Amino acid sequence: MEYDEGRVMGLLRQRGLRCTAQRLAVLKVLDETPHHLSAQEVLSAVRQDLPRVGLATIYRTLELLADLGLVARVHLVDGCHRYTAASSGHRHQLICSRCGLVVEFGECALSGLTETIARRTEFAIEGHWLQLYGRCRDCRRGVALA
Amino acid sequence: MEYDEGRVMGLLRQRGLRCTAQRLAVLKVLDETPHHLSAQEVLSAVRQDLPRVGLATIYRTLELLADLGLVARVHLVDGCHRYTAASSGHRHQLICSRCGLVVEFGECALSGLTETIARRTEFAIEGHWLQLYGRCRDCRRGVALA
DNA sequence: ATATTTGCAAAGGATTTGCACACAC
DNA sequence: GTGTGTGCAAATCCTTTGCAAATAT
Numbered sequence: 001m002e003y004d005e006g007r008v009m010g011l012l013r014q015r016g017l018r019c020t021a022q023r024l025a026v027l028k029v030l031d032e033t034p035h036h037l038s039a040q041e042v043l044s045a046v047r048q049d050l051p052r053v054g055l056a057t058i059y060r061t062l063e064l065l066a067d068l069g070l071v072a073r074v075h076l077v078d079g080c081h082r083y084t085a086a087s088s089g090h091r092h093q094l095i096c097s098r099c100g101l102v103v104e105f106g107e108c109a110l111s112g113l114t115e116t117i118a119r120r121t122e123f124a125i126e127g128h129w130l131q132l133y134g135r136c137r138d139c140r141r142g143v144a145l146a
Numbered sequence: 147m148e149y150d151e152g153r154v155m156g157l158l159r160q161r162g163l164r165c166t167a168q169r170l171a172v173l174k175v176l177d178e179t180p181h182h183l184s185a186q187e188v189l190s191a192v193r194q195d196l197p198r199v200g201l202a203t204i205y206r207t208l209e210l211l212a213d214l215g216l217v218a219r220v221h222l223v224d225g226c227h228r229y230t231a232a233s234s235g236h237r238h239q240l241i242c243s244r245c246g247l248v249v250e251f252g253e254c255a256l257s258g259l260t261e262t263i264a265r266r267t268e269f270a271i272e273g274h275w276l277q278l279y280g281r282c283r284d285c286r287r288g289v290a291l292a
Numbered sequence: 293a294t295a296t297t298t299g300c301a302a303a304g305g306a307t308t309t310g311c312a313c314a315c316a317c
Numbered sequence: 318g319t320g321t322g323t324g325c326a327a328a329t330c331c332t333t334t335g336c337a338a339a340t341a342t
Contacts, residue, residue, distance in 0.1 A: 018316050018321060039306080054324045059307060075221050081306080094269055103267055114278065121249055123240055125280040132260065133275070137268040164296060164341050185331080200299045205332060227331080 011068055025049050026061045027070060027085070035100040036074040036082040074102065075131070096136035103136075157214055171195055172207045173216060173231070181246040182220040182228040220248065221277070242282040249282075 008027060009019045029045040030037065037045070043058045062083050065071040072086035074093065084093075084102045094103040110128060118125045154173060155165045175191040176183065183191070189204045208229050211217040218232035220239060230239075230248045240249045256274055264271045 016321095020316075020322065022323075052324070054326095055306090056308075056325080057323055060322080094263060094267060094271075096269070097272060103269070105263055105267075110276075117240060117251055117278065118280070121240060121251075122283040122286075123242070123249070123278075123280040124286050125240075125278055126243060127280075128276065128278045130256075130276045131274065132263065132269075132271055133273045134264070134269040134271040140268075140270050159342095162296090166297065166341070168298075198299070200301095201331090202300080202333075203298060206297085 008070065011070070015068075017064070021050060022046070022053055022057050023061050023065070025053075026058065027065060030071055030083060030085040033084075034102060036084040036095070036102050038082050042083065092130045092132070094132045094134065096139055097133045098135055098139040101136045101139075154216065157216070161214075163210070167196060168192070168199055168203050169207050169211070171199075172204065173211060176211075176217055176229060176231040179230075180248060182230040182241070182248050184228050188229065238276040238278070240278045240280065242285055243279045244281055244285040247282045247285075 005024065008024065012019045012023065025046045026042060029042055033045075039055065039058050039062060042062065043053065043055050046053050046058065062071060066073055066083070070086060071083050072093070074082045074084055074095065082100075086104075092105055094105060095101070110130070114125045114128065117123070151170060154170065158165045158169065171192045172188060175188055179191075185201065185204050185208060188208065189199065189201050192199050192204065208217060212219055212229070216232060217229050218239070220228045220230055220241065228246075232250075238251055240251060241247070256276070260271045260274065263269070
């Protein structure tokens, strides 16, 4: 939905990076799935278009796209390292703990809190990271009245 | 500071778990360092007292202590899986991005936000996870006026 | 006494790296 | 044409597991 090939190509070229089929394909895959994906899952999906890609390329690409702010790393409670398309701006994620659905939300009610904390701790706050976990509408159904 | 051997032993016994030198040592190490530590680093520290411990024991112990709520997993922006002593109650962490110092804070200004999000997304929110990043007082000095 | 926990070594996964070839520019 | 990016395979790193011996209760 947010995906705009032209914008992406622009972003890559701005930094002197090349615009390859693999990079566009990884981004497209992430953009088309509402769930977060592991590198392995991204590989499988990308291979439907580009059968010869390797896992190493997927990792290299995911890192690059994360640096560009185009994909977001999602950390689950247990393991880590799954990926999802990132929309622009300051956003956080709501993640379904059953099916993995990722919903982003933009509100950030933390500014007041960070100021208080900064004053008390004498930290210079650089950023924060917030994820909410829960059951999405469809997954609530399967669990009766939770 | 928070560390109370008697309390820990009680917690272990309550669950039918045994109170071993390794478990106490891991907890003590985490409690004595204000930084977060990797499993490897915990191993080195514990070996000063118990030279024969193995990494597997460290992993098993860290997981067990995390389940008991005595240690908290810290996830950094890049990699993951570092550990630090956890105080009780609902707390979040402020982490120095330069030296790794971990400061916990208890305020949770998120309740209002979670309600709004829950209503709009139809998610049943189960929990959240918040970490703040910044430079601690000492590390700010080294970087002139940030 | 006995069930849990440990240490060791081996297995398992995920991620990274080296290098020749392919491709975007 | 030239330098970046890719595919492949091997290497590396982190974490888990199986099992006999050690140990807390």
